[in-house]
Amino acid sequence: MNFITIRRGTPAALALVALAACGDSGSEPEPRADPPRATAIAVSPPSANLSSLGETAAFTATITDQFGAAFSGPVTWSSSDPDVFSASAVGVVTAAANGSGTLTATHESLSATAGVTVRQTAASVGVVSGNGQEGTAGQPLTETVVVRVDDEGGSPVAEAAVTFTTVEGNGSADPATAVTDPAGLAETSWTLGEAEGVQSLTASVADGVSAEVRATAGQIDPPADSAVYRVVFNATWSSATHPDDFPGGAHFSPLIGAVHNDSVSFWASGQTASPGIEQMAETGGTTLLAGEIRAHIPDNVLSVVNGRGIGSPGRATISRVVVRLDHPRVMLVTMIAPSPDWFVGVDGLSLQDEFGQWLDELQVVLYPYDSGTDDGVSYTSGNDDSSPKEPIRSLRGVSPFSDAQIGTYTFTRIDASPGR
Numbered sequence: 001m002n003f004i005t006i007r008r009g010t011p012a013a014l015a016l017v018a019l020a021a022c023g024d025s026g027s028e029p030e031p032r033a034d035p036p037r038a039t040a041i042a043v044s045p046p047s048a049n050l051s052s053l054g055e056t057a058a059f060t061a062t063i064t065d066q067f068g069a070a071f072s073g074p075v076t077w078s079s080s081d082p083d084v085f086s087a088s089a090v091g092v093v094t095a096a097a098n099g100s101g102t103l104t105a106t107h108e109s110l111s112a113t114a115g116v117t118v119r120q121t122a123a124s125v126g127v128v129s130g131n132g133q134e135g136t137a138g139q140p141l142t143e144t145v146v147v148r149v150d151d152e153g154g155s156p157v158a159e160a161a162v163t164f165t166t167v168e169g170n171g172s173a174d175p176a177t178a179v180t181d182p183a184g185l186a187e188t189s190w191t192l193g194e195a196e197g198v199q200s201l202t203a204s205v206a207d208g209v210s211a212e213v214r215a216t217a218g219q220i221d222p223p224a225d226s227a228v229y230r231v232v233f234n235a236t237w238s239s240a241t242h243p244d245d246f247p248g249g250a251h252f253s254p255l256i257g258a259v260h261n262d263s264v265s266f267w268a269s270g271q272t273a274s275p276g277i278e279q280m281a282e283t284g285g286t287t288l289l290a291g292e293i294r295a296h297i298p299d300n301v302l303s304v305v306n307g308r309g310i311g312s313p314g315r316a317t318i319s320r321v322v323v324r325l326d327h328p329r330v331m332l333v334t335m336i337a338p339s340p341d342w343f344v345g346v347d348g349l350s351l352q353d354e355f356g357q358w359l360d361e362l363q364v365v366l367y368p369y370d371s372g373t374d375d376g377v378s379y380t381s382g383n384d385d386s387s388p389k390e391p392i393r394s395l396r397g398v399s400p401f402s403d404a405q406i407g408t409y410t411f412t413r414i415d416a417s418p419g420r
Helices: 011-024 276-283 287-294
Strands: 036-046 047-050 057-058 058-063 076-079 085-086 092-095 099-108 110-118 124-129 133-135 145-150 161-164 172-175 175-179 184-192 197-205 209-217 225-234 253-260 303-309 315-324 329-337 342-352 361-366 407-414
Touching: 036 099, 036 110, 047 092, 047 099, 047 225, 057 085, 057 361, 058 099, 076 085, 076 209, 085 099, 124 161, 124 197, 124 209, 145 161, 145 197, 161 172, 161 184, 161 315, 175 184, 225 303, 253 287, 276 329, 303 315, 303 329, 315 329, 342 361
Parallel strands: 047 110, 133 209
Antiparallel strands: 036 058, 057 092, 076 099, 085 092, 099 110, 124 145, 145 184, 161 175, 161 197, 172 184, 197 209, 225 315, 225 407, 253 303, 253 329, 329 342, 361 407
16 A cells, blocks of 8 residues: 655645635635726707797616616716707706707716707788778788798798689789798788679688788678577597596586676686686686676676586587677686686687677687696696686696697687678
8 A cells, every 4th residue: 555645834735735625615716896987978859840939858878787787877968059958857858949960968978869850830821901891892902011930839931832712703923932031021912803892811821820811802792790600619628638647537627708888807817816707716706706697687698508517528509609799799608527626717808800790600729727826736636726816828738638629619600690
């Protein structure tokens, strides 16, 4: 038998001791993991198209680490062309002028981009001057017709093509097409047709946006002393048009209003609500407002107007509203329910045109108002009276409402009075 003798302290002995120590541990040391570090950044959405000046779009930036996990860190936002759009510290861009550029999100040495294009779209055409003129049949009007084209935010749209057209017998416009200047203005000269009476000229841009200009040729018959209208309230307020916390049981309170002259007003944006408007807007009650209306009969008010309440979406019809030359205006309101103090309506709405003739039809688009009498901010807020009262104000586009309309009032003349 052969024996190997290892003396204590020799290199071989030390190696065996080391091997024994490793065997005693039962495992090898874990490799040290790298700490998370940002390796990529992405922007969403990849692009945005803005159609009106002042319109905004929100972007988000996502940072990930080397393992693909979300990484938290500060992000800096910047616009390649602040004259076209600005960028806020939280990634919201605001349109300033037509053009395009790049939005950049930066974290340390990482960056990502999104494209932003601003191209105004015509949303309305308004008549600036030349409406309501009196002229001679077959002759040019003395004043040119000037219209202004605006985008959804009310900013003028330059370089928009405006087409001026007339129906047969209502003359012609020269030029028939004009391009708006930097102020959004376009003009034309209108030569009236040969027929006497009221004539019209339509100024239109793409997508069916238009305005009507009217003038008289020669003498026109005086309007009838009175006219009769049917009023249809078409409520379009719904979870589809106003999805933010849309309430259950959505409805409108009974309609309440008045036929009146221009010497009285029952409510207006920027004014403080009367007790009657407060009661209507907060509870749907009509007693106080009806009393305020009757207090002006017969001098300034011809009659009280009433209609039924409806669910929304829905439709209500007031079959007969009589107006007179000395009382040609209408006030009509209804509560948005449930709500703290919100309502829709009109006040001082004239059913005569610029020549004093009774309109055949008039449609009014309705948006929500806050009566300023309750501080609630949601549909189902508890009673919290405002002290002092705030002025009546529009809630269009203010949460929980979207920018969409609440509904329409349509006034249609239904009588066949002489002189119509």
